[in-house]
Amino acid sequence: MAIEIKAPVFPESVSDGEVATWHKSEGDSVSRDELIVEIETDKVVLEVVSPQDGVIKAIHVQQGDIVQSQQLLATIEAGAVEKPAMPGSASANNSAAVTSDGAEPEEIVSSAQLGPAARQLVDEHSLVVSEISGTGKSGRITKEDVVAYMAAKEDAPQVPEQQALPAEPVGHSSERVEKRVPMTRMRAKIAERLLDATQQTAMLSTFNEVNMAPVMALRSKYKEQFEKTHHGTRLGFMGFFVKAACEALKRYPAVNASIDDHDIVYHGYQDIGVAVSTETGLVVPVLRDADFMSLADVEAAVRDLGQRARDNKLSIDDITGGTFTVTNGGVFGSLLSTPILNPPQTGILGMHKIQDRPMAVDGEIVIQPMMYLALTYDHRIIDGKTAVQFLVAIKDLIEDPARILLQL
Incomplete structure (x- = not known):
């Protein structure tokens, strides 16, 4: 019985996809739920798996082809036995470790x-x-x-050195090597969105600094008990900032809004996007209703989404929507930056590296673990006063984390 393998159903926000990698060739046997091909869209890489055991009888699109939703990709003969590979096929080539002239292929x-x-x-x-x-x-x-x-x-x-050939002096080579590599579909889309954000929004950034000593002390005191109680979930810093952002967004709803044509849409919920760096580019999976999540729920969800992002396991739903974004450049060593908005959102919070600095506390100079915070916002609907007050609210909540629990 022949089974048609089709491209996934793309949501309205994704028009088509590109065939990124075939993991099987014609004549190869496949098992149920085994990966056959990857489709790269503007947002994520989608995996297409076999619905049951069989043999790939025909492949209808090639790597690099653009496919539409539900387009035929391949045909599988269910329950068939794999045929011997023909000379010159991918399977035959892979079965030999030495070429006819005795050299490794x-x-x-x-x-x-x-x-x-x-x-x-x-x-x-x-x-x-x-x-x-x-x-x-x-x-x-x-x-x-x-x-x-x-x-x-x-x-x-x-x-x-005595066996090596004399090296050509540096700077005397007549060849200036360049290699042109096409952008991946996702990288091209990221570039397009970033350019749109800079040209179609009135972006402005405001900065503050936060003393991380209270959160670090709390984390140090309870991290082992937290991990045991919550079945291996580690207590990090992202959970505190996500929960602080949710509380601040409730107080300043303009930061949680978006622009739709000539209307301002105020969202009565907090769906927080968390920026994740992957091999193929930056993606922003979303924590739905983050205001109703516990600190442990946030930490577990961030870890899960981050791992699935790096493994190309995110679905379109995982990265669709979001009312506000948190990004942490500090994990790469960034001390200060101005994050770019993720339209149609009107605010993004940038976390940075924690660094010991001399600070004036109660009239004395002490060393404190400090972090710079950056809030980039769309000045079309968020006034400077609101942006500063929002960032100060996050600073206050982090410097006294009991306020997050008490919603003070």
Whole structure:
């Protein structure tokens, strides 16, 4: 019985997708729920799996093709037995480790076993895929595997100087190497949205600093008990800032609003987006009704969404919507930045690196763990006074975390 494999149903916000990676070839056997192909949309990479056991009889679209919602991708013969691979096929090539001239083939791992980011690195540096060990699912080679391989190769002992060929003096090469690589669909969309945000909003940023000592003391005191009580969920800083943002958004609803044509839409709920860096770009999964979530719920959800983002497991619903965004550049060492709005939202909070600095406390100079906070807002609907008061409210809540619980 032939089964048609179709592209997922895209929501209204996604018009089409690009075939990113085929994990199977024609004639390959597949198991139920086994990954067949990845479709990259403007927002996420969607995985298409087999509905049941069978053999790939025909592939109707190729890698790089643009597909519409519910477009036919492949046909599976249910319950069929895999046919022997024909000479020259992907399966036949992968079964041999040595070519006819006795040399190792340049690549004995099918490109379907490489993620898009890993494939790009391999192509850029002309690497031999067969030398790279994959740690991903079913032996798939990830970007981290390629980076680790390159680092290990750099650390390997070099050829003794007397055996090496004389190197051409630096600066005397007549060749200036360049490599042109097309943007991924997601990166292109991110670039488009960022440009739109700078051109279509009146962005302005205000700054403050927060003393992290109270939260750090609270975290240090309860982190072990918290993790045991909440089944392995770790107590971090993001939970405090998300809960503080929810409370501040209730007090200053303009920061939780959005512009729709000539109307201002005030949202009576707090759906907080948390920016996550992935191999393919920045994504912002959303915590729905974050104001009703406990601190443990927030920490667990942030960890889960972050991991699924890095594994390309997010759905369209996971990143759709959001009324306000929190981003933490401090994890990369950023001391201060001006985050860009995530339209149609009108506010985004930027967290930064915690750094010990001398501060005046009760007339004395003491060393305190300080963090700069940045609020970028759309000045079209948020006045400067409101923006500053909103940021000060978050500062007060973080410096006295009991206020978050008591909603003071």
